[in-house]
Amino acid sequence: MPAKSLPSIAARKATADGLIRDAGARLTSPRSAVLTLLLAADHALTHQEITDTLSVDLAVDRVTVYRVLEWLVEQGLAHRIAGEDRVWRFSVSRGKGAGARHDHRHAHFACTQCGQTFCLGDMPADVKMKLPAGFRTETVELTLRGVCSHCR
Amino acid sequence: MPAKSLPSIAARKATADGLIRDAGARLTSPRSAVLTLLLAADHALTHQEITDTLSVDLAVDRVTVYRVLEWLVEQGLAHRIAGEDRVWRFSVSRGKGAGARHDHRHAHFACTQCGQTFCLGDMPADVKMKLPAGFRTETVELTLRGVCSHCR
DNA sequence: GGCTTCCTGCAACTCATTTGCATGAGTGTG
DNA sequence: CACACTCATGCAAATGAGTTGCAGGAAGCC
Incomplete structure (x- = not known):
């Protein structure tokens, strides 16, 4: 196995499951899968990106993904970003421990070429x-x- | 007549018509009406607000309003603002004379209560x-x- | 007044997101 | 370990902003 220093998928899933448990909610595969994906992403993901990626090995209904994302935002585990293309993007809320609410004090970078949105440090x-x-x-x-x- | 120091509707329409003429385009009633409205607005208007207001005394098709707005943005006469509610808002581009392009250096204020968006000064x-x-x-x-x- | 070209209106469409409802799966309890 | 009680999921259908194609209409120019 390669000497990767990045967290493995399994580790991320464990993290995700822990966060879901800590929120006092039921641990279901859609929640686990979506949060694991968000934890692994280097940029904010659209609903479409998430469903497309998940559909490879786990069929999750579009609507369920919407609801999971909504729930994650309510729990403060993720935040949603509005963009020019009228599509929501979602990113985990990092810093300040698990349920870091109000960490919306960071800036975002949106690429005009590929449309990807990244979270930057504090503004x-x-x-x-x-x-x-x-x-x-x-x-x-x-x-x-x-x-x-x-894209440059 | 009241001693209003604000420009009258007629004056605004004249301004609007001049701007449209200066853009080298045909002066049509939808264009004139939409731009007049934008000039008179104290906040950025949604497509819906515009069609609703116009429908009172001039029936303009929804699609035409969309196209007029698109055209105004292309001409640099207006700019479009993306918001949390996935709805475009439009505001005239003020400053630097008529065709002030790239005046997007100003900040915006969005009211979380009523949803209205206002243009602020330079950031x-x-x-x-x-x-x-x-x-x-x-x-x-x-x-x-x-x-x-x-709203406070 | 007549011509040309651009603009408008209508209808139908796209696409992200939402809502209603019935079924199904976690989780605590006996 | 089975049972019940919720809560979550899946499916279908709806919503609503914005877009596209096309034919008729009106500005501007002669």
Whole structure:
């Protein structure tokens, strides 16, 4: 076996299953499969990418995938990203332990070529804008658009 | 008549018609009506808002509105904003005279209550993020999410 | 007024996402 | 270990924004 330092699929599945258990919910194969996939992904995945990948060795209904994703977001295990193409992308919420809610303080990078979206590190804290009177900011969303390393 | 200092509808229509003429295109009532509406709006309008408003005194086909909006964006007279609800919003491109293209350097504010989106001033120039190797940024998108003055 | 070309309106379509409902599978209990 | 009680899944059908093809209509130019 190759001297890979990356977590194996099995390890990721174990992580995924643990997270699902910790959420106090039933451990089902669709949940496990989707979360394992998200944990292994290097970029935010669309619903389509997920169903396509899963269909190779496990038939999961499209609707179920939608519901699993929705549930993951509710649990704070993943977050959804809106893009220019009106398609949701999903990525695990990393940092701050398991149920890291509100970790939406990081920026995103969207490749205009391949459409892939990546999570970046925390955004600069100094994104303060002067607002019209009466406006109150709750969250800030920062998306860089350009060409990713794979497409240049 | 009230001592309004805001441009009258007639004046806006004149502005709209001038902009359309300057673009070297035919002046048609759908184009004029849509652009007049956008010029008068204090927030970015959805396709739905536009057709609903127009239908009061001028029947314009949904598809035509879509095409007019697309055309306005192509001409640099308007820009389209993607939101969380997978609906495009359109706003006139202000500043730098008529055909102000690339004025996408401003931030947006999206109200989580009513869904309305507003254009803010220029974003802080210092939104530089460290990117993974090989990534090249072309445009930056900054959206503040919170409660607008009307909803608080 | 007549011509040419671009624009509009209509109908039908695409495609991501959602909803309703009946069946089926986890999980705690006896 | 079987049983029941939910909760989750699968299927079918619906929703809703946005798109496409095509034929008729109207701006702009002479």
